[in-house]
Amino acid sequence: MDFSKIPVKIFRGRDPRCFFIFRLATVLTLFCLQSCTKAERQEDLSLYIDPTIGNVSRFLVPTYPTFHLPNQMLRMIPQKKDYISDEVEAFPLQVAAHRDKGLFRMKVATGSKSENAVEKKMYMDHDLEIMHPWHYSTYLIEDDICLSFTPGKKSAMFKIDFPAGTDKHILIQGSDDLRGHSAPESVFRLVDKIRYKTRGLNSVTREMQVFVFAKLTDPGGRAVRGARVDWNRDRFSIQLHEDAPSSILVKYAVSYISLEQAEYNFQKELAGKSFESQIQAGKQAWKEALSQIKVQGGSFAQKRSFYTALYRTFERMVDINEYGHYYSGYDGMVHESDRPFYVDDWIWDTYLAAHPLRTIMDPEMENDMLNSYILMYEQSGWMPTFPQVHGNHMCMNAYHSSAIFIDAYRKGLRDYDVQKAYEGIRKNLMEGTFIPWRQGTPRRPIDDFYHQHGFFPALGPGQKETEAQMDGFEKRQAVAVSLGISFDFWALSELAAELGKMKDQEEFALEAIAYKQLWHPEH
Secondary structure (H helix, E strand, C coil): CCHHHCCHHHHCCCCCHHHHHHHHHHHHHHHHHHHCCHHHHHHCHHHHCCCCCCCCCCCCCCCCCCEECCCECCEECCEECCCCCCEEEEEEEECCCCCCCCEEEEEEEECCCCCCCCCCCEEECHHHCEEECCEEEEEECCCCEEEEEEECCCEEEEEEECCCCCCEEEEEECCCCCCCCCCCCCEEEEEEEEEEECCCCCCCEEEEEEEEEEEEECCCCCECCCCEEEEECCEEEEEECCCCCCEEEEEEEEECCCHHHHHHHHHHHHCCCCHHHHHHHHHHHHHHHHCCCCCCCCCHHHHHHHHHHHHHCCCCCEECCCCCEEEECCCCEEEECCCCCEECCCHHHHCCCHHHHHHHHCHHHHHHHHHHHHHHHHHHCCCCCCEECCEECCCCCCCCHHHHHHHHHHCCCCCCCHHHHHHHHHHHHHHECCCCCCCCCECCHHHHHHHHHCCCCCCCCCCCCCCCCCCCCCCCCHHHHHHHHHHHHHHHHHHHHHCCCHHHHHHHHHHHCHHHHHCCCCC
16 A cells, blocks of 8 residues: 555544554454464454444445444444445444434533534544444544544443644533532433324423533543533533643433432443453453354355354344333333343344244343333333333334244243233233224224225325324335234234133134235226
8 A cells, every 4th residue: 555645634643553553453353264273263253343344325224333242231333424425424323223423412522612613524544443343443634643443331331542743622512510519520321312202193201311520630540631621502512731641531321210319320331441451351251152153064145245244133122221220211210120131123124033033042132122111001001012112112113012022932932911011912902993004093093994995095096095193204004004904913812812812813813814905806
């Protein structure tokens, strides 16, 4: 490579070896994987994970390069217009739900603080990224900053390497002003909110708080002194003079319960931890997760595809139990429990493969996830379909949570209240509406039509919508909804048979073949 063609700005104020470190990390990873023995590769299956796979899509929404521990609450995804963009809008401290842009959006900069720092983009180069689920690092070209990240369960660390001899700025958006909390200058506490508006005529805005406890330290764990902290509406700014350490750690923990709990999570997970030790602990967690499946044969590329796909299955669901209690967006209360409480599932997608895979790979975790569904039903009154941290998300159609219970039950997974699960699934199908994006609300006349005739009525060409609750974008989806509900009634009828509810089984088995009504013999 001809380094003379690289803009001088890349090396301004920095040892050129910074550039080589990024390139060398990628090259060595590929070299080791392809040159070491089969036994050696199997010992570190984590090196097959490539988070860059699957992030570009021209249809629907792609996957994202998510940095997190397996099925854990703390996640980070660099916020950009799309993956291929080199303009980073922010590095969020927390991503609460898959596809969300994130909370506590952080930016870093050097030099004199600019008034338009909030709108300013940070420019990176994809060739200068290190991307592992347990460790992300990038180089911000215009400000000559190396920024790295490593996650814990409810905590994480950012390592920001500023150029020497310049003022340093860390800006975090989306936080409330907490100046009333007395604390050392190297400690800060933030509060943000998750807001979600339900769909329908009687829509409701849900709101929950998210808390952060953080410390600024140098790599050796010593508190950073001399920081100037400014608040401006929802913007939290930290300014460090040029004589401050060039390398800064932002160590923090997140809680959905309280600031006190965030501080407890911090002490529980980060006390005495260095950035490097956090990376090693994260890598070990991924090695253990992936070692549940060891493949034989196949090329390097095939193994990379396989283990990257397996890595994706650990992004959801996530455990939000914070060491003995959790906040539930389904009733707005804090519950005591030593059992994991999982949220963030898109059941319309995951019932087909992710949940069945987990019944084999980690039955205990799947039991806990099924138990979480039941708890969400008890707390909200409806069995969720797209359970998010803030409550059930009205998305897609049908009630495929029925499928994950019959699949798990028949495989011997019983560590949950199956009678309560049956009750919730039955209520969804018999008392809920099937209108697209309106799940969990009481039946409408158009649902009565389905129960009477066995199919969901479509509109004729040019006919205007008569149902006020129907989603204008998704529309009726008459065939898709009818097919989906028939499948769900089949799953419910099978579960009824397993539980000895034979009258229900006969009734729902007839509902299960209602899809045949879609066929019009004259057309």
